[in-house]
Amino acid sequence: MTNAHRVYAIKYGHLERTARTNFIHPPGDHEAAMPMDYFLWLILCDSGRTIVVDTGYNARAARERGRTMLRHPAxxxxxxxxxxxxxxxxxxxxxHYDHAGNVDAFPKARFWLQEREMEFATGKYMCRDFFRLAYEREDIIGxxxxxxxQRLEFVDxxxxxxxGVTLHRVGGHTAGLQMVRVATQAGPVVLASDLFHYYANLELAQPFPIVYSPxxxxxxxERAKAFVKDGGWLVPGHDPLVMKRFRPEPSDPEFTVRLWEPAG
Structure with a gap:
């Protein structure tokens, strides 16, 4: 095995936002446009195994939350x-609703989830609106x-x-948030998900406002940065710049990029 896996970001949704909604303490022009893209990720392993990372939001959540679904994640x-x-x-x-919807579209899948995330999402803090607002009842039931x-695999x-594909609990944004580190021919690609929604959250050390533990x-x-200290890429969960910083996938250039091939 060469552990030269291929990993893709696949865009499926969009939301217009301003900078004030994307930082706990917004820097600069608070009203500057700072839109959000929504992704799922695909890992094609050199062994032939296929791994999907996250499942996006569904049509009902998009409608009720005012999000644009550009196309169904499937x-x-x-x-x-x-x-x-x-x-x-x-x-x-x-x-969260934009990462764990549509599970019914994967009837044969095992779902790999941090145990602490499941404990939190089914525990007493779901009685509090602040913690519950980004979760959907049907996703948790799923x-x-x-x-x-017997299709849920707990990770501790x-x-x-x-x-060449490892899972790492980092928490922070939620109690059991996990990153995925993927070995590629060009170096490690770390799918940071919502540890930081935008590159700017990490670069400015300014967290996104929805946070379990700042x-x-x-x-x-700092742990995420250590994963790529010798090269590779950290990939945020929602930044439209992802579509510009990596090379488009020829079979779907408008919506999918190759995360092991930087643009240019």
């Missing part, structure tokens, strides 16, 4: 030759159903899913 996978009905491994970085169907901290999040910024 369509993006189909453009890459991946049938969600046949996918056997799905990593859920955390259980994970409970996967549990009883760090784990190796495949040689101190844990700031410490995790």
């Amino acid at each position: 369509e993006g996978l189909a453009r890459m030759g991946v049938d969600p009905r046949l996918v056997e491994d799905v990593v859920i970085t955390h259980l 994970m409970v159903n996967a549990l009883f169907d 901290g760090d784990a190796e899913l495949e040689p 101190t844990e999040l700031m410490d995790s910024f």
Whole structure:
């Protein structure tokens, strides 16, 4: 095995926002446009294994939350030759609505989730609106159903899913947020998910406002940087710049980029 996996960001949604909504303490012009893109990620392992990372939001959540669904996340996978009905491994970085919807589109999948995320999303803090606002009841029920169907794989901290594909709990944004580190021919690609929504959250050390533990999040910024200290890329969860910083996938250039090939 060469552990030269291929990893893609697949855009499926969009939201217009301003800078004031994307930082706890917004720098500069608070009213400057700072839109948000929504992604899922696809790992095609050199062993032939297919791993999907996150499942996006569904049409109902998009409608009720005022998000634009550019296309269903499953369509993006189909453009890459991946049938969600046949996918056997799905990593859920955390259980927020835009990362854990559409689980019914993956009827054969095992879902890899941090144990602490499930504990939090089914625990007493869901009685509080602030903590509950980014979760959807049906998504949590979907994970409970996967549990009883014996299709939920709990992760406690760090784990190796495949040689060259590892999971790492970082918390901060949620109690059990996990990153995915992927070995590629050009160096490691770290899918940071919502540890930082935008490159600017990390570069300015300015967290996104929805946060479970600001101190844990700031410490995790440093852990993420350590993963690429010798090269590679940290990929944020929602930054439109991802589509500009990496090379488009020829089969789906408007919506999908190759995260091991920088643009230019």
